[in-house]
Amino acid sequence: MDYLIGIDVGTTSTKAVLYNTDGDIFGYANKLYPLIQENADMAEEDPNVIFQATIDALAEVTAKADQTQGKILGVSWSTQQHSLIGLDKDHQPTTNTITWADNRAEKYASQMAADGSGLALYKRTGLPTHPMGPVYKILWLKNDHPEIYKKTRYWVGLKEYLLYRYFGQLKQEYNMAATTGLFNIHQMDWDEESMKLVGITRDQLPELVDATHQLTGMNPDYAKQIGFPADTPFIMGGTDGSLSEIGLGAINNGEVAVTIGTSGAVRTFVDKPQIDPKGRIFCYPVMQGKWIIGGPVNNGGIVFRWVRDQLFAPEKVMAKELGEDPYDVLTSIAKQVPAGSDGLIFHPFLGGERAPIWDGNARASFFGLTRQHSRAHMVRAALEGIVYNLYTVELALKEATGEPTEIRAAGGFARSPLWRQMLADIFEEPVTIPEAFESGCLGAMVIAQISLGLADDLSVVNKFIGKKNTYQPDPKTFENYREIMPIYIRLGRKLQSEYSAIAEYQRKREPKE
Incomplete structure (x- = not known):
């Protein structure tokens, strides 16, 4: 029996699920960590604490795999979006992880919303005008904390930092890149105007790769701590929102996913970039021919x-x-x-x-x-x-x-049955609840299946979701x-x-x- 691991690095915890190639679950781990909040607008995390949480979660589920009779084929990543970490020339952090919930760039987002430049940025990048966006966070650091900005050589998100720790490579999949406000969704490349706005160049950003891209050559010390071979590939995967959508099986046009965890979102897939003239919904590429739009x-x-x-x-x-x-x-x-x-x-x-x-x-x-x-x-x-x-x-x-x-x-x-019924009643629509466990991890596992040649496309998720319950308004x-x-x-x-x-x-x- 061979295995796959889906790992979901969220805002409050990292979860990992061990699957066999048929989607059966053999192990689960959940490692918590704190937010750093010294005032109402601040929401940071220690990236090294989260890195250790990923090691601990992976080690816990790996211990449930029988590696004498099979092997772990790969680990695929779902990670919180809109995070920002500055790195110096030696790739050491100059900041904590500044999370999506951090609001300290609000002044700059509001200014750009007022003068129309925020809407113009949205139309190029698909990122609505809001301080969650890394582009606005960099602008805030540049103006309010120039000592940090000047010391920073590279600008990355949480996943990119974690994977750099494991592999010594700075890579970012298109899906995550699109959540930064620095990526042009029409040209599928880093956006020149956004980079000029914050005063950085493309060599300060990670190399762009597909969701199915594999990283190999892990630091052997970390592989030993986890308990699997150092040549085990890590698959880039995507953002937690996109992979949760996949894990719910809402992969076709018109199928809407509503998720409520710490935060929440309403999302759906479309087959090409779609921009809202009022700038109310995001638009990010996920995979070839799949774009996700919606609102968090x-x-x-x-x-x-x-x-x-x-x-x-x-x-x-x-x-x-x-x-x-x-x-x-x-x-x-x-x-x-x-x-x-x-x-x-x-x-x-x-x-x-x-x-x-x-x-x-x-x-x-x-x-x-x-x-x-x-x-x-x-x-x-x-x-x-x-x-x-x-x-x-x-x-x-x-x-x-x-x-x-x-x-x-x-x-x-x-x-909660009360919340399920409340959702159906307020939306005035039937609401289906798939019984799939940890949709972000499941979505990551599906990306691994495609990357490793075990599946042709996202429709394979329908084999893994299992029972569904529908609530009528x-x-x-x-x-x-x-x-x-x-x-x-x-x-x-x-x-x-x-x-x-x-x-x-x-x-x-x-x-x-």
Whole structure:
């Protein structure tokens, strides 16, 4: 029996899954690490801590493989997108990993949004105007931290740094490159205007390769720590969003994937670059003839975590003492409140927002509170607010692609029947939940199958997904949502004019870096 490993390097943890070539699972590992957040706009990670997490995860699943009867054919990578790491001339980090959630480049993204140059950059690169983009992060470092900028010889993302540690090569697949704002999606090469904007040259960026490109010649010390031969190939893979889409089996035009983990997204595949005139949706190449468009949101499961820790701290402690999952407790509390939360609306922008408003200054709010509302209403309104926001992304996506043929959903939220039904009711569409485990790892494994000649194309994923459950919208419930959604949307537009003012007020009172 031979094996493949899919590894997913996410924002809060690295997960690895050991498969045989038929897609059966033989091992799983999950290694956590912290975000570094000294103020509300900061979101960094230590890349060396994450590197060790990848070694530990790979070692744990490799130990489950019987290498006396077969071998590990390859390791394929799914990795968080929009990260930035500066490297000096000796390839040592000059920064931590500045993650997608870091908002400190907001001033420069806002300036370019206001003068139209951000929209022009989007039309070349497919990256919406937002401080998540590495191009804006480099601009911020150049202007606000020139000592770091001058010391930096190379600009890479997290995956590129990790693979450099393993192989001593700086390579980046087109899919990840497109998330930087430095890559021209029409010319399929580094974008001259974007590089000029931030004052760098192409020799400061990784070499561009395909998703199926294999790296070989691993550092033997790391191979020994993991427990497989140093000639085991690593396959480039892609971004976590693209590979999660593949792992859900939403690979055909019209099939929409909704994912909610720490953050969330609504995505679909198209067969050529597709740009939104309003700049609301991203557009990135994945593989030959496959482009992914859609919108990511900052505020997914992280909102539920905030509700748990800040509004329901006593219940969290009690649940742990009783051996219960605090999230299950909160979900049961939310079930006590009717759909629409009796008119309580929550805009879930705890960490700024990406799609569809692309405003790093966005802030969360409850609206419609009365004396009749309780904490139970607040938890349900928070859960609904997450899905309302995803629905507004879907509205923008429909303008580009038309009505979806199918909606598939995954992520931590998809384990909850309440959230599954809420998604179907708010979207007013049947929602299918594939039971595939760790869709990002599965998508990475599919890329490995193609790279190693075990499969011809992405359709092989349909052999591995397994059982699917479909939730139908409840007419008695979605009438409530149909009435409240226009209020949510109109209110959001009115609040947007004040986001920058309240964000600036808050920044003045935060600790300095």
